Amino acid sequence: MEEYGRQVVPPGAYGRYQMDGLMKKNRGKQGKKNQWADHLTARAKADNYPARSVYKLMEMQKKFQVMKNGDRVLDLGCAPGSWLIYAGEIVGKKGRAVGIDLNNVEVGLPDSADAFVGDVFHMDDQLAAAVGSGYNAVLSDMAPATTGRKDIDAARSFELCRTALETGCRLLVPGGNFVCKIFQGSDFKAFESSVKSYFSRHKLFKPESCRKSSKEIYIIGIGKE
Numbered sequence: 001m002e003e004y005g006r007q008v009v010p011p012g013a014y015g016r017y018q019m020d021g022l023m024k025k026n027r028g029k030q031g032k033k034n035q036w037a038d039h040l041t042a043r044a045k046a047d048n049y050p051a052r053s054v055y056k057l058m059e060m061q062k063k064f065q066v067m068k069n070g071d072r073v074l075d076l077g078c079a080p081g082s083w084l085i086y087a088g089e090i091v092g093k094k095g096r097a098v099g100i101d102l103n104n105v106e107v108g109l110p111d112s113a114d115a116f117v118g119d120v121f122h123m124d125d126q127l128a129a130a131v132g133s134g135y136n137a138v139l140s141d142m143a144p145a146t147t148g149r150k151d152i153d154a155a156r157s158f159e160l161c162r163t164a165l166e167t168g169c170r171l172l173v174p175g176g177n178f179v180c181k182i183f184q185g186s187d188f189k190a191f192e193s194s195v196k197s198y199f200s201r202h203k204l205f206k207p208e209s210c211r212k213s214s215k216e217i218y219i220i221g222i223g224k225e
């Protein structure tokens with residue numbers, strides 16, 4: 001079921017039934033993953049989240065309180081949906097969590113969360129109107145489809161970060177927070193300087209739940225100027 005861009009989830013679909021369906025599809029890939037990844041994937045399944053990436057956001061939330069009950073939160077690159085579910089749980093009934101992704105979110109979402117299919121590089125007027133503005137937090141866990149060419153992948157990742165920051169600067173209220181995944185490549189320092197210039201404080205954070213070998217890190221802007 002799908003209206004323009006907005007995904008419509010059947011009533012009552014938020015819960016284990018949907019999660020079980022999603023996890024079954026992924027079971028064949030399990031053998032290739034390391035034990036730590038397996039542990040977190042199993043934990044995510046038990047906790048009813050479609051991806052283990054949720055634990056990264058949980059760690060950041062615990063340390064920096066980037067969201068609170070009643071907030072409006074925008075999640076860029078929200079599929080398969082773990083961050084969006086968690087953000088919806090944090091903001092509760094009085095808040096709203098909105099996600100955008102190139103791909104459908106196939107799991108049920110809390111009532112406080114909505115997912116839209118779209119490309120952050122090309123948000124048309126209809127999607128922009130549906131998303132609105134006045135956000136207390138903008139999150140980006142976006143990652144490009146990898147090509148295997150490190151220079152190309154790093155450049156694409158940087159473009160996603162730049163667009164996330166530009167979106168954050170446009171849609172965040174003063175005092176709002178920003179969380180963005182970035183790979184530590186040649187553009188990293190320039191991006192950190194940009195975040196520094198728009199927020200009162202900024203922090204770099206590598207969650208415990210990130211693979212140790214990964215070059216990914218999260219940059220957190222606290223208090224949009």
Ligand SMILES: C[S@@+](CC[C@H](N)C(=O)[O-])C[C@H]1O[C@@H](n2cnc3c(N)ncnc32)[C@H](O)[C@@H]1O
Pocket residue numbers: 051053054076077078079080081082083084100101102103118119120121141142143144145160
């Ligand atoms: C690592 S996944 C996000 C996982 C998500 N945080 C979760 O917890 O379920 C990265 C996502 O970024 C999305 N993405 C990449 N480029 C995008 C773009 N131009 N616009 C919107 N989403 C994009 C991908 O489709 C992918 O679903």
